[in-house]
Amino acid sequence: MAKKEVTVEQKLRALYDLQLIDSRVDEIRNVRGELPLEVEDLEDEVAGLNKRLEKLNTDLETIDEGIKTKKNLIEEAKSLIKKYGEQQKNVRNNREYNSLSKEMEFQELEIQLSEKHIKEFKVQIVQKNEIIDQTKERLTERNKHLTHKKGELDAILAETEKEEQALIAKSEDFQNNIDERLVAAYKRIRNNVKNGLAVVPIERGASGGSFFTIPPQVQMEIASRKKIITDEHSGRILVDQALAQEEKEKMETMFSKLS
CATH class of the missing domain: 1.10.287.1490 (Helix Hairpins)
Incomplete structure (x- = not known):
């Protein structure tokens, strides 16, 4: 049986979901602090x-x-x-x-x-x-x-x-459903950027957490979800605001069940 082809949009959604999970783990660990x-x-x-x-x-x-x-x-x-x-x-x-x-x-x-x-x-x-x-x-x-x-x-x-362990397990599950090369790239970016944010949405015409404006043409390409685009300044993977909001709402529901 032929393996089902995964679209770029599905990859972007999966990557952003993974980012939301890992960011949630980061928040929990930040609460513990030093x-x-x-x-x-x-x-x-x-x-x-x-x-x-x-x-x-x-x-x-x-x-x-x-x-x-x-x-x-x-x-x-x-x-x-x-x-x-x-x-x-x-x-x-x-x-x-x-x-x-x-x-x-x-x-x-x-x-x-x-x-x-x-x-x-x-x-x-x-x-x-x-x-x-x-x-x-x-x-x-x-x-x-x-x-x-x-x-x-x-x-x-x-x-x-309990929530942290459940989230770590979810993170591993999500990684298993994403192409290995993408996961490796995601981890590499996450390790190299501030706050561990490797996948960010466009906010007010700029990369999330950045002051660098993204050209309208590039913003349109990101919104089309036809290819994976990274921010030329930070190297982060970019997603459009609508996709980010949809995934955030979906993941918040999942988080509420875990906590």
């Missing part, structure tokens, strides 16, 4: 703050272990000093006595050094706790902000997601 990105950024920031808190708490545990180690060293040094002191009572000569005295002096230095390190560790603990408090405060504020923004986004999604 919210999804804001939520994503806040989630990243909260994750980063949580990670920072984990590291700070790990640092505190490491410092605590360091203090315990130094305290053990002090206790060991004290035991050795006591031990060497007892041994000095039973030495046989000055050499042994002096050797034990040096060991005791060394252990005294070990105690002093360990006490110095413990003081430094305690200063670090104070500093770390200050940073932890600041980070917790920031985290609480960011979590609160995130909850608020998520609530906003969820509310918008609840209102629009």
Whole structure:
């Protein structure tokens, strides 16, 4: 069976219908605006703050272990000093006595050094706790902000997601019924022009959204719907006002059923 020939007018109507559907999706996404990105950024920031808190708490545990180690060293040094002191009572000569005295002096230095390190560790603990408090405060504020923004986004999604998905499905259906080369051209133009408008009607003698006047002869050609004509300034595909109005009314009826 021979494939039914599609007229230029049918192609123009299908392209404009596709444009109306895609523009409707754009409107829905514009309502969401920057919210999804804001939520994503806040989630990243909260994750980063949580990670920072984990590291700070790990640092505190490491410092605590360091203090315990130094305290053990002090206790060991004290035991050795006591031990060497007892041994000095039973030495046989000055050499042994002096050797034990040096060991005791060394252990005294070990105690002093360990006490110095413990003081430094305690200063670090104070500093770390200050940073932890600041980070917790920031985290609480960011979590609160995130909850608020998520609530906003969820509310918008609840209102629009169903319609958006239905429109995307419709867009795909319409594309399947249009020549692949036309769809490719439509997408290319849509990506290169402001507001994603690839197919526009003539408004007050100019291309929709443009200030460039279209010559009367070209306007007549567009109105005849015998060939696909593009605006020489923007590259957009042009349709006449009557066709655009008819398709807009038809698509508005479809949109009202989807929303």
